Amino acid sequence: xxxxxxxxxxxxxxxxxxxxxxxxxxxxxxxxxxxxxxxxxxxxxxxxxxxxxxxxxxxxxxxxxxxxxxxxxxxxxxxxxxxxxxxxxxxxxxxxxxxxxxxxxxxxxxxxxxxxxxxxxxxxxxxxxxxxxxxxxxxxxxxxxxxxxxxxxxxxxxxxxxxxxxxxxxxxxxxxxxxxxxxxxxxxxxxxxxxxxxxxxxxxxxxxxxxxxxxxxxxxxxxxxxxxxxxxxxxxxxxxxxxxxxxxxxxxxxxxxxxxxxxxxxxxxxxxxxxxxxxxxxxxxxxxxxxxxxxxxxxxxxxxxxxxxxxxxxxxxxxxxxxxxxxxxxxxxxxxxx
Ligand code: SF4
Numbered sequence: 016x017x018x019x020x021x022x023x024x025x026x027x028x029x030x031x032x033x034x035x036x037x038x039x040x041x042x043x044x045x046x047x048x049x050x051x052x053x054x055x056x057x058x059x060x061x062x063x064x065x066x067x068x069x070x071x072x073x074x075x076x077x078x079x080x081x082x083x084x085x086x087x088x089x090x091x092x093x094x095x096x097x098x099x100x101x102x103x104x105x106x107x108x109x110x111x112x113x114x115x116x117x118x119x120x121x122x123x124x125x126x127x128x129x130x131x132x133x134x135x136x137x138x139x140x141x142x143x144x145x146x147x148x149x150x151x152x153x154x155x156x157x158x159x160x161x162x163x164x165x166x167x168x169x170x171x172x173x174x175x176x177x178x179x180x181x182x183x184x185x186x187x188x189x190x191x192x193x194x195x196x197x198x199x200x201x202x203x204x205x206x207x208x209x210x211x212x213x214x215x216x217x218x219x220x221x222x223x224x225x226x227x228x229x230x231x232x233x234x235x236x237x238x239x240x241x242x243x244x245x246x247x248x249x250x251x252x253x254x255x256x257x258x259x260x261x262x263x264x265x266x267x268x269x270x271x272x273x274x275x276x277x278x279x280x281x282x283x284x285x286x287x288x289x290x291x292x293x294x295x296x297x298x299x300x301x302x303x304x305x306x307x308x309x310x311x312x313x314x315x316x317x318x319x320x321x322x323x324x325x326x327x328x329x330x331x332x333x334x335x336x337x338x339x340x341x342x343x344x345x346x347x348x349x350x351x352x353x
Contacts (some may be wrong), residue, residue, distance in 0.1 A: 016267050025215065033065050033067055044074055046077075082257035090137065092306070097306040106340055112201070118162075118166070123204075128150070128174060128190060129181055133180075206265075213237045225255065237264070256291075294334065298310075333348075
């Protein structure tokens with residue numbers, strides 16, 4: 016029986032005490048470890064299981080189809096080869112200008128300051144990304160700064176995955192200060208799944224850092240299912256919105272996890288409780304190892320059409336696909352793609 020022991024524990028303690036053994040995860044959830052085929056163990060060796068205990072507390076005990084569990088438990092199907100599913104589906108190697116820097120869109124610039132995530136999502140499009148060879152060191156700031164100065168159209172920096180909120184507040188503050196020193200920058204965006212999997216990460220220092228920056232700060236969280244947002248998570252997210260930090264959500268449409276209009280509508284209403292705006296609903300990026308989360312185009316179209324009918328417009332996330340080399344995310348609804 017799970018007893019909500021970890022929810023409010025210090026976030027650094029939680030980050031250092033992740034579940035990384037699939038057997039331990041199944042035992043915690045009172046599930047048989049017999050279902051762990053050798054392929055799943057091998058899949059876990061290729062892309063390690065990582066999940067915070069506070070996130071496991073949100074899962075249903077004794078439910079092998081729990082939608083949160085399915086997102087993190089290694090599966091033998093990950094080892095299958097499928098045409099079109101590749102290691103770099105978004106062509107990020109082409110956009111990798113300097114260590115840690117991806118420049119894909121005209122006004123936005125993506126900076127990965129860490130390769131670490133608190134959770135390993137099995138469908139992640141960066142699951143094969145060579146982070147370790149590609150992290151900016153302290154001294155790389157000089158080159159990053161020059162790159163920004165050479166591209167005056169860039170007015171927004173996105174700190175993205177690896178997950179920037181696995182960094183200490185001190186390290187984040189150092190980079191925020193550096194970015195603030197460039198007058199051309201107006202917006203700081205942080206993409207993070209940590210507020211969902213370790214909600215206690217939203218601490219006083221972080222709230223203060225985001226609230227007091229001269230940059231307009233936008234936190235984009237990543238939640239795929241209403242069960243990920245319990246009452247404690249709602250209260251933690253309120254700490255940010257009460258201080259006028261904009262919080263948006265992006266979700267990925269995943270077979271077996273949230274593949275119905277009913278589920279997606281429930282997520283949008285739960286986000287509303289947390290005062291978070293549904294922003295994007297991503298179609299799965301075709302990354303090697305994630306084929307079993309993919310949905311047919313007809314199903315996607317049917318789900319989204321029904322979602323539009325169920326929700327007021329302000330709660331409908333934009334359905335998009337990222338296509339390598341395109342100048343922006345490609346909106347899918349109402350285009351010839353369907
Ligand atoms: S938290 Fe984000 S970057 Fe990290 S594994 Fe999950 S989807 Fe990928």
